[in-house]
Amino acid sequence: MAPDANAGDDQHITEVSGTGVPIPGDDVDTDQILPAQFMKEVTFDNMADYLFYDARRDEDGEFNDHPLNRFEGASIAVVNSNFGCGSSREHAPQAMMRWGVDGVVGESYAEIFRDNCKSLGIPAVTADHETVVELQEWIEANPDGDIEVDVEGETVTYGDTVIDVEVDDAMREALVEGIWDTTALMYSNRSKVDETVADLPYVEGDD
Amino acid sequence: MSEGTLYDKVWERHKVTELPNGQDQLFVGLHLVHEVTSPQAFGMLRERDLDVAYPERTFATTDHIAPTEADKRERPLADDQAEEMLSALERNTSESGITFFGFDSGKQGITHVVAPELGLSQPGMTVACGDSHTATHGAFGSIGVGIGTSQIRDVLATGCIAADKQKVRRIEVEGELGEGVYAKDVIMKVIKDLGVDGGVGHVYEYGGPAIEALDMEGRLAVCNMSIEGGARAGYINPDETTYEYLRGREYVPEGEAFEERKRYWESIASDDDAEYDDVVTVDADGLDPLVTWGINPGQVVGIDEAVPHPDDVEERTDREAAEKAIDHMEVEPGQSMLGYDVDVAFLGTCTNGRLSDFKEAARILEDHSVDEDVRALAVPGSETVRAQCEERGIDQTFIEAGFQWRRAGCSMCLAMNDDQLGAGEVCASSSNRNFVGRQGSKEGRTVLMSPAMVAAAAVEGEVVDARDYLDDGPTGGAGGVEEVAD
Structure with missing residues (x-):
């Protein structure tokens, strides 16, 4: 089998849609999203089972009224500011994706989390506080309501409302053009990498 | 747009192309x-x-x-999942020709402790892990970034x-640190002042007299x-402190090759007239030891300072975070953290698991014992650090004071x-995150502080001012010295 750097088969992701789930709170860290005790697996296969594991359970280990327990089947997570801060673990967005999240609308994201979303083809778009809170409240009132995130047009549509959102340039370009698999993108530049490396004094010195 | 900073120079040297x-x-x-x-x-x-x-650039x-208990490092590990992860790493690295520092190498430890002490981390590099x-x-003076698993694949x-160039914020730390105040307090002060999301979109360049005075472990x-x-x-x-630290380390060239490498290191430092996107000044003069009172690392107070009342917090997001934190931590707004009960003392991690950290803590433990109700763990950041401590008898100081002396790892961070913390336990911790559930119990509570402060908290079973326990610390003030004399 020949090396296939492009095995990701990236799709053009111009829009994602579905029902929503509000995950309220600022500075929601990746330890909450995916507690470290569940990272002791060598694949991401089971991560959905551990999403917000502690927050979703009461003292007896039973599911409580956490939004993820109430909005089963949702595709669009709506979050607040600095979401995904802390640990760089990709387990966090992997768990969200495997639970069913196809897109995230929020006030802001930690950078590594946003990068990880991009790697997975999950658009993470932003809007201001009031706009996000209104959407979260709308989901509470309309659990079966459809939300459409237009990545290319930078809008989110729900009910009769259309809001403008921002999508980071690199993320929009990558998703819309279907080039979010950076391994494939960079693998084709191998000869250029060799040139860069040849100019680095510390690499030469090690050989 | 920044210009002429170390960040700009290192970025340009490593840029392959625009995607x-x-x-x-x-x-x-350097890939760790x-x-x-x-x-x-x-x-x-x-x-x-x-x-x-590039297996030769990967460690x-x-x-x-x-x-971290010696008898639990026998293979196969008792924890099947841990064994599977470790075996997978051994197999992956050996099949790929990547150097692996395992338990038997004498060099195993936390990646961010191991790479610096072996001389793998050097100025002017890009480092990813x-x-x-x-x-x-x-x-x-390298650019180190944390990455997700898909980026590890990259x-x-x-x-x-694939990376976006960030803005560069110069953080000028003026003044001089007092006795019993450390690098840990400086960075906690920075996070307190600028917020837990203040740095999003930025890299921080730390400088100024208080930073230049730090040794490499503090930096x-x-x-x-x-x-x-x-x-x-x-x-x-990088400066002379950096170069002298690197000289003689395993992965650092010697002789003329060292001098040649040093010329590169010097060339990538920020220019005197470098331009920054912004500059923030922090004053280290008069800085007291800091502790966290909440559930994020920006919720910080000076040891004598009162926990804020949410009503007095201006920013909405900070106010809501304060309410949650007070609820979880069961702290009293208006009161300081002095006297806050501690069940566990944890010393170690990639923040504070190095020789100087154990030395400072040992200064306190030489004359004091751990409170009988406190479970105290000393976990060297690497097996090299453990050996350094043991050569100096520092391990004995810890053991005699009542600490458990462990093997290297991330441990209770x-x-x-x-x-792990038990339900509801409070941990005085030299680690870096006080998030809910971080230390293994969702009811657990974490108070972040310097290593000396952890040692002092272990001795008293509560949060105290470590300066009262250091021999040549300030003796005036609230009577702490008299109270603990034994």
Whole structure:
């Protein structure tokens, strides 16, 4: 089998849609999203089972009224500011994706989390506080309501409302053009990498 | 736009090309790998039948799941999942020709402790690791970034990451640190002032007299917690302190090759007339030891300072965070953290698990014993640090004072091994995150502080001012010295 750097088969992701789930709170860290005790697996296969594991359970280990327990089947997570801060673990967005999240609308994201979303083809778009809170409240009132995130047009549509959102340039370009698999993108530049490396004094010195 | 900073120079040296999505393709000069975030990346590589592109620039060790009790390091590990992760790392590194520092190497430890002490981390490098504390290596004047597993796949397959260039914020730390006040307090002050998301979109360049006066271990502690302030990378320009630290280390060239390498290191430091996107000044004069009172690393007070009342917090987000924190921590607004009960003392981690950290704590433990109700763990950041401590008899000081003296690993920083908080326990911790559930119990509570403060808290079973326990510390004030004399 020949090396296939492009095995990701990236799709053009111009829009994602579905029902929503509000995950309220600022500075929601990746330890909450995916507690470290569940990272002791060598694949991401089971991560959905551990999403917000502690927050979703009461003292007896039973599911409580956490939004993820109430909005089963949702595709669009709506979050607040600095979401995904802390640990760089990709387990966090992997768990969200495997639970069913196809897109995230929020006030802001930690950078590594946003990068990880991009790697997975999950658009993470932003809007201001009031706009996000209104959407979260709308989901509470309309659990079966459809939300459409237009990545290319930078809008989110729900009910009769259309809001403008921002999508980071690199993320929009990558998703819309279907080039979010950076391994494939960079693998084709191998000869250029060799040139860069040849100019680095510390690499030469090690050989 | 910054110009002439170390960040600009190192970026340009490592930039391969601009990618079609607008990001830059950057070569990674040092790739550090551990057992938790890499097995999936190696799996992705296998799916595509790709090889590791630069195995000689890649180094691995085991830290997150490493048992810290000597008898639990026998193979196979008692924890099946931990054994599977460790075995996968051994197999992946050996098949790819990547150097692996395992338990038997004498060099195993936390990646961010091991790479600096072996001389792998050097000025003017780009460093990547599937761990957010990769900013640590910025202490040498490198750009260290934490990456996710798909990005680990990128680095393994291509030697590169796709990255957006950030703004550069100069953080000028003026003044001089007093006795019993440390690098840890400086970075906690920075995060307190600028917020846990203040650094998003920025790298932090730390400088000024208080930073230049720090030794390398102090500088590592400062850069380590950049991510806690939202900055993916933080660095300090290299100087004689840096070069002298590196001289003679295993992976650092010797003789004329060292001098040649040093010329490169000097060339990448920020120019005197470098331009920054912004400059923030922090005053270290009169800084007291700091502790966290809440559930994020920006919720910090001076040891004598009152926990804020939520009504007095101006920003809405900070106010809501304060309410949650007060509820979880059961702290009293208006009162200081002095006297807050502590059940567990934890000394170690990639922030504060180095020789100088254990030395400072040992100064207190030489004359004092751990409170009988406190479970106290000393976990060297690496087996090299452990050996350094044991050569100096520091381990005996800890053991005689009532600490458990452990083997190297991440341990109770994130509780992926057996070292965990019990329900409702309070931990005085030299680690970097006080998030709910971080130390293994969702009812557990974490108070972040310097190593000396952890030792003093272990002795009293409550949060105290470590300066009252250091021989030549201030003797005036609240009578702490008289109270503890025994």
